[in-house]
Amino acid sequence: TQLLEQSPQFLSIQEGENLTVYCNSSSVFSSLQWYRQEPGEGPVLLVTVVTGGEVKKLKRLTFQFGDARKDSSLHITAAQPGDTGLYLCAGGPGGNNRLAFGKGNQVVVIP
Amino acid sequence: NAGVTQTPKFQVLKTGQSMTLQCAQDMNHNSMYWYRQDPGMGLRLIYYSASEGTTDKGEVPNGYNVSRLNKREFSLRLESAAPSQTSVYFCASSEVVTVTATNEKLFFGSGTQLSVL
DSSP states (O other): OOOOEEEOSEEEEETTOOEEEEEEOSSOOSEEEEEEEOTTSOOEEEEEEOSTTOEEEETTEEEEEOTTSSEEEEEESSOOGGGOEEEEEEEESOGGGSOEEOOOEEEEEEO | OOOEEEEOSEEEEOTTOOEEEEEEEOSOOSEEEEEEEETTTEEEEEEEESSTTOOEEOSOOTTEEEEEOSSSBEEEEESSOOGGGOEEEEEEEESOOOTTOTTOOOEEOOOEEEEEO
C-alpha cells in the first residue's frame, strides 16, 4: 500500500501570510490530486497534476508535482480566512488501483 | 445542480442495529464510491462500483455491504452495527474508473455522521 504523508498536520497563520504544505511518498504516482474540505462538507477537488515538475496555479494557490512524481506541495500566497480547511492530497494508483488519500493538512487562517 | 446527495445527514444506532445509507448522483457518472473518514486515519475506501452492475471491495470492506441499484444510486448497508463503525461516511462519484486512477476526479457528497453506541 502506497503511503502519502502530509505535513504539517496542523497550521495556523494570520491573514495575509504565506504558507506551504507538503505531501510526500516513497512511491511514484501517475498523478496527484489536491482537495479542500470544509467542516461538515465533503472534499472538493482543486487540482490534478500529472507530469513530474508540473506547476499549476489556482488564483493564490500554487501546486507543484515533484520531478520524481513522489511528492507535491501547495503554496498559498496572502492567505485569506476563506482558505481555512483540511487540504487532502490523493495519489493514483494506490491500493486496489484506486486513489490513496493522505491524512490531510488542517489550515486555519486567523482574520 | 445537486451533484451527490447523501441521506441521512446524521444517525445514531445501537450496537447490533442495521441501517442503509443512501447515495444518489445526477451527473451521469459511471463510477461511485463509499469512503469513511476517521480522525487520524484519513479517507479510506470501503467499496466502489466501477459501473452499473459491478461492485468491488476497497481497503476496509468488512462489516459492510453495498448495492448499485442503478446508474444513479449506490447504497451502503451495515447489517449489524458496531462501535468501530462510528465514523463520517462519504459517497463520491466519478465519470470513469481507470487502471491508474489518473482520471478519477471525485465528486463527494456532504457526508453522514454515524454514531454507534
